[in-house]
Amino acid sequence: MKRQRKIYKESLQATKYSHILNSESEESFTMILNIDGAVTKNKHVSLWPITFMINEIPLPNRRYSESIILDEAGVNFFIPGVGEQNIKFFSIASCTDKPAQSVLTNMVSHNANYSCAQCFTEGENFTVYSKTVQKSATKVFPYRNDGARNDSICNNLVIEAEQHDSPVKGHAGPCPLTKLKYYAFGESILFDSLHALYLGVFKKFCLLIFSKSKTDRQQKWLHYNKINSIDQGLSSVKIPTTTSRRFRTIKHIARFKTNEFRSLMHHGSTVLLQAMLPKYRRHFALLLAAVNITSKDVIDNYDIILVKGLLHQYVKDWQKIFDLRHMSSNIHSLLHIHKSIQYLGPLYMYSTFNFES
Template identity: 30%
Template sequence: MNINTASTITILPTRKEKSVCEVQRKLFGDDTNMNSKHCYSFEGKEALRDFMYGHLGECHLRSLRYFDIGQSFAFDTLHNLYRGTFMRLLELWFDTQYRNQPWSLISKIGLIDVSLSIHKFPSTICRTPRTLLKYNDFKASELRCTLLFGFASFSMYLPHKYCRHLLLLVVLAHLCESKSTSSDQTLNIKRLANEFIYQFPLLYGDRQNVISIHTITHLPESVVNFGGVYNYSTFNLESYLGFYSLRY
């Protein structure tokens, strides 16, 4: 809790002596409490909102006997990997509030931006990233392109241990975006995800280990259960939504 405000954040400290499943169960404790809100009475919307712990509402699918909130949804790379995890990293590196932290790149953002601007991206991408100075306004496709192909620009300025940590996410993203996934690839995806999650609080602190980082733990399960992420990517849906919003 921030001592200067009444706001709170949910952190997910992970250590190797704890299994991923244990951390996942801890995460959804609040979610389970929210699901039993019918046991309580609320005088107004604000009281109910506070009880929801920041969630928009309850998920009625939880009443199904074999439904698991973590495993039964396919992993959404658009919102979880690119707009979630990678955007969180960009905020940590370039937000002024972290300028005194060892991972801060705010003094190097201009140099990294120049490096990205002269980078030759594959011709198959649909949108090349705009200037890094506008990273907060990046579309998911720009974040995707930057993560998949911009590692070299960040590696020149990130401290070594943070650079190696980012590389885990880059390789993980490439593997899960593959058109086919073998059993060996699936195993590597799981190892990379677990190592990324384990190292994150050690490098950035437990306070930064929020839900947008934790969601990576569900990526390997999604690949095992539903196949490669291209099968259920929401990037295509976003394109159609944009098309129809302009047309109608």
């Protein structure tokens, strides 16, 4: 663990994480927190496991059962040959899906006004009409560059919410985690690549461009009529042996699992790019470039600035291409990926893939 701690200190110097490691002794380590949804079929009983993962245990070892300790307050451990040693563990961040994030931070639901845990974008209701008859309503988040959340602002909003017994700009009440030394509103709430990127943004993108809907037939971004040629192209792609899922036909895109979307994005993107018109190819390339940068082992200040620029342009263009109705909270959250890599480095360091199963 000490060796990995030293590696991260040097390779992630541009991050807040490196600053934390430099500020504490070598006997100090850090953890990220994850909380998952109900895992029982009984509707009257819910179980929300809370998991901590030590960042300084090298991947993939930190995910293995050998690295798991089930503990409760008041239990002491003695390790023969090591002696008595005072080791500190700091919970510095959390990475969860959006429903769990709302519970964890004591904020409003992810589809409510001011639900973004990173900024103060309000969001608005978008209603779809069919021949002047209301069809459905959804929460959308237009592209804007709103102010960031931080402790100094949010603590005052929490006090106001308690006084009025009503949410104020997304805060329903205090978040106990912010009493920890290194856990702060905004920056400590990390981007969840599993749910927000692969099952969120990229799945939404695929469902749109391969839509069967008659209302989308005239859209230039539609690629439903190219599915057979795309399938043929994907069949010739050689994927790494470490990838658990091979490509299924795009006709079943709505039933793809998370790993299938991840594999399609990272290993099949060249086939998708070749099938697109130049305008949409350039747009998709913005996302691919940003995600590849966030997967680097070494993150520097230039990477952070570049990711921010690429994804701001991507979200801005998304609204122009796919219209306001598809500006979901997941699309909006792309604007904050650079904050997560600035805080704790590459996305794989805190991906919720690490907490699954």
